[in-house]
Amino acid sequence: MDPSYDPIYYLKRSLELNPGNCHAAHLHANYLIGKGSFRKAVHYLNQFLHNFDEQSLLRNLLAKAYLHLNKIEEAEESIHIALTHEPRSKEILYTAFLIKRKKGDKFSALHFLERILSLHEQSSEVLYEMAELLDSNTELVRKINVLDIGYASNPGNRKFFQKLIECYLKYFDVTANEDLHPQMIRSFLNHLDKEVPSYFPIQIRQKITLRLKQIRASSTLL
Amino acid sequence: MEKEIKTLLEKAIDLDPNLANAHFKLGILYQSEKNFEAAISCFQKAVRLDSTFPEAECEFAIELQRLNQFEEAREHFLNALELDPNSVKTYFNYALLLIQLDDIEEAKNNFDKVTEIDQNYAPAYFHKAQLLTNPDDFEQAKKNYETAIDINDEYVEAHYYLAKLLMGGKATQNDGSVLNKKDLLNAKFHLSKVLAIDGLHTKACYNLARIHFEEKHYSKAKSFLSNALKIDPSYSKAHYLLGRTSELNGDHEKAIHHYKKAIECHPDFPKALFHLGRLLFIQEDHSNAEKNLRLSLQLDPTNPKSHYYLAKILSEDEDPNLAKKHFYKALELDPDFAEAYFDLAFHAEKSGDANEAKIQFQKATDVDQNFAEAYFNLARLSSSPSEYELAERNFETALEIKTDYDECHYFFGKLLAKGEKMSKDGTLIIDPQLDRANEQFNEAIRINPKNYKSHYQLGLLLYKQEDYLAAFDSLQEVIKINPKFAEGHYQLAVLLMDVSAKKVLDKRRKKNRNSKTS
Numbered sequence: 092m093d094p095s096y097d098p099i100y101y102l103k104r105s106l107e108l109n110p111g112n113c114h115a116a117h118l119h120a121n122y123l124i125g126k127g128s129f130r131k132a133v134h135y136l137n138q139f140l141h142n143f144d145e146q147s148l149l150r151n152l153l154a155k156a157y158l159h160l161n162k163i164e165e166a167e168e169s170i171h172i173a174l175t176h177e178p179r180s181k182e183i184l185y186t187a188f189l190i191k192r193k194k195g196d197k198f199s200a201l202h203f204l205e206r207i208l209s210l211h212e213q214s215s216e217v218l219y220e221m222a223e224l225l226d227s228n229t230e231l232v233r234k235i236n237v238l239d240i241g242y243a244s245n246p247g248n249r250k251f252f253q254k255l256i257e258c259y260l261k262y263f264d265v266t267a268n269e270d271l272h273p274q275m276i277r278s279f280l281n282h283l284d285k286e287v288p289s290y291f292p293i294q295i296r297q298k299i300t301l302r303l304k305q306i307r308a309s310s311t312l313l
Numbered sequence: 314m315e316k317e318i319k320t321l322l323e324k325a326i327d328l329d330p331n332l333a334n335a336h337f338k339l340g341i342l343y344q345s346e347k348n349f350e351a352a353i354s355c356f357q358k359a360v361r362l363d364s365t366f367p368e369a370e371c372e373f374a375i376e377l378q379r380l381n382q383f384e385e386a387r388e389h390f391l392n393a394l395e396l397d398p399n400s401v402k403t404y405f406n407y408a409l410l411l412i413q414l415d416d417i418e419e420a421k422n423n424f425d426k427v428t429e430i431d432q433n434y435a436p437a438y439f440h441k442a443q444l445l446t447n448p449d450d451f452e453q454a455k456k457n458y459e460t461a462i463d464i465n466d467e468y469v470e471a472h473y474y475l476a477k478l479l480m481g482g483k484a485t486q487n488d489g490s491v492l493n494k495k496d497l498l499n500a501k502f503h504l505s506k507v508l509a510i511d512g513l514h515t516k517a518c519y520n521l522a523r524i525h526f527e528e529k530h531y532s533k534a535k536s537f538l539s540n541a542l543k544i545d546p547s548y549s550k551a552h553y554l555l556g557r558t559s560e561l562n563g564d565h566e567k568a569i570h571h572y573k574k575a576i577e578c579h580p581d582f583p584k585a586l587f588h589l590g591r592l593l594f595i596q597e598d599h600s601n602a603e604k605n606l607r608l609s610l611q612l613d614p615t616n617p618k619s620h621y622y623l624a625k626i627l628s629e630d631e632d633p634n635l636a637k638k639h640f641y642k643a644l645e646l647d648p649d650f651a652e653a654y655f656d657l658a659f660h661a662e663k664s665g666d667a668n669e670a671k672i673q674f675q676k677a678t679d680v681d682q683n684f685a686e687a688y689f690n691l692a693r694l695s696s697s698p699s700e701y702e703l704a705e706r707n708f709e710t711a712l713e714i715k716t717d718y719d720e721c722h723y724f725f726g727k728l729l730a731k732g733e734k735m736s737k738d739g740t741l742i743i744d745p746q747l748d749r750a751n752e753q754f755n756e757a758i759r760i761n762p763k764n765y766k767s768h769y770q771l772g773l774l775l776y777k778q779e780d781y782l783a784a785f786d787s788l789q790e791v792i793k794i795n796p797k798f799a800e801g802h803y804q805l806a807v808l809l810m811d812v813s814a815k816k817v818l819d820k821r822r823k824k825n826r827n828s829k830t831s
Contacts, residue, residue: 095789096809096818096819096822097809098805098806098807098808098809098810099806101792101802101803101805101806101809102802102803102806104792104799104802105799105800105801105802105803105806106799108797108798108799108802109799109800109803112799112800112803114803115799115802115803115806118803118806118807118810122810
């Protein structure tokens with residue numbers, strides 16, 4: 092590549108001239124992670140953090156790199172340091188969530204997502220991740236609520252809508268008729284007051300039609 | 314011949330010791346031989362022997378005056394005048410005595426008496442002129458010197474002092490207002506005349522040099538000063554002025570040499586000490602500069618510039634108060650000293666007191682309304698969003714005064730690009746004026762194409778405006794000018810990693826490659 096158009100050439104030169112520039116270091120580590128050189132990224136970041144001041148964003152990147160290498164313990168250690176420096180950073184909290192999720196610590200993972208939501212604007216990405224975490228049948232109502240909020244903030248998002256409707260269907264499947272919450276039924280109907288979107292898979296569409304018929308036929312359910 | 318006369322007079326006195334006239338004449342002979350002790354004894358005898366001998370009374374008074382016996386001298390001058398009220402010599406010498414007795418008005422009257430009696434008595438005009446030192450008497454003094462010269466064209470001192478009077482030129486009008494009657498051309502004429510009569514007149518050489526120095530004819534000034542120093546190598550004023558001349562000619566080493574010489578010849582020379590200190594400060598020899606400036610201040614504590622330069626040296630000290638004290642002293646002595654306000658502001662900024670710095674920059678602009686650098690720095694320090702308008706106004710004023718002020722264009726561009734303002738209700742408004750900022754950065758680059766920081770800021774701005782090609786070119790220029798500017802490389806990397814920018818840049822790259830291939 093013509094060096095005058097090679098970003099890495101400039102990045103390396105910048106770091107040669109000012110090895111302590113944390114922004115350049117961040118960019119470089121990000122680049123290494125982006126191209127899958129996680130070990131190199133870990134080595135570089137550890138060296139940088141050893142030689143220069145503590146930088147929470149770099150710690151975050153280090154945690155991400157460890158996560159890619161499946162070194163959960165090191166990733167946790169790194170994100171812990173990052174969080175002590177910047178406990179309100181969305182990026183760091185999100186990495187912490189990823190680590191906990193990978194570790195299988197659903198409770199902590201949810202906790203980090205909740206922290207993000209309480210500190211930052213409603214992010215559909217975070218809401219989606221949260222919904223994904225709520226995978227047991229007992230959490231179905233909460234999952235529907237989370238997806239509802241996400242869909243309300245981003246009504247054009249088909250992925251969200253499909254997931255939401257699937258959750259409603261699952262809710263109707265796993266809940267006995269007498270235990271069904273009227274509010275859930277009403278909001279399900281509200282979502283589908285027009286025709287069923289055609290981008291839904293055929294199986295889902297059939298299930299929706301069936302469920303709608305069932306609801307409309309049963310006065311007790313309505 | 315004189316010896317014979319003296320022998321005859323002594324013989325006559327031997328024969329008749331009461332011959333007053335013989336004693337008087339013998340006294341005159343001793344006087345001409347500079348045997349004043351013998352002369353005074355003769356005159357005393359003459360006066361004792363003949364109480365109606367006005368010439369003897371006068372000479373006796375002159376000799377008493379020489380011995381600083383002023384009251385006795387006055388008594389005998391008055392005796393002489395009583396005996397001979399038309400004696401020019403008596404009036405003249407009595408006037409000289411009155412000067413010594415600090416009775417200037419009476420002295421002037423006696424010189425007038427001399428010229429009344431003898432209109433061609435040049436020394437009387439000259440000495441009277443010397444007494445007319447008040448600016449009110451400028452014209453009269455000038456006339457008296459001129460008359461003395463008219464009577465005696467070879468009167469060196471009259472030429473010299475007339476030149477000095479014309480160099481000063483301090484006069485007043487009838488209404489009391491100050492008038493400058495400086496006439497350097499005529500002053501030069503009279504000083505040249507002095508040198509024509511007495512080629513070894515060092516003061517005339519020096520003063521001619523002073524005039525040429527004032528007229529910025531440094532080589533001529535140098536030549537006269539060299540002459541003066543040839544005649545008198547220990548003439549401190551000439552060394553000093555030669556130092557000034559050398560300094561203005563850019564020869565600092567020579568200037569330092571002559572300032573040192575001037576101080577060596579006359580250690581209590583505050584001006585030479587000051588200029589030596591100032592020059593050493595410029596040469597960054599701060600310890601010697603401080604030493605000389607302090608000595609200068611010991612001799613002349615009222616020189617604001619000595620305090621100013623000392624403050625500038627002390628501003629490097631850990632204790633910021635040391636420099637502050639001298640800055641304040643300089644400003645107390647000269648409240649219109651704009652540079653002192655300006656440097657005090659920098660000192661305050663360096664010691665972390667930005668508010669004080671702003672106050673002092675403001676004062677500098679109050680004193681000198683064309684002080685572009687002060688407006689610029691005031692604007693530079695007004696960095697909070699609530700001061701946006703103030704900063705904008707001051708940047709604009711600085712640029713009105715000094716249009717080719719690249720640093721000012723650069724900082725103004727940064728302010729406009731940032732666009733952080735405060736609304737009236739205190740909320741922060743971000744309103745970057747990118748086009749105006751662009752203009753400022755371009756202007757800074759036009760003035761100083763090597764100012765990589767302006768190229769850098771322009772690059773960032775163009776990137777923000779999504780003009781990726783121009784941004785890339787600007788950032789390329791940055792690292793071309795300063796290949797060691799890490800931020801420039803970093804921003805290029807950021808730009809090239811930006812997907813949108815990459816697309817545009819790749820297109821151009823391909824186009825360039827194709828045109829090369831074809």
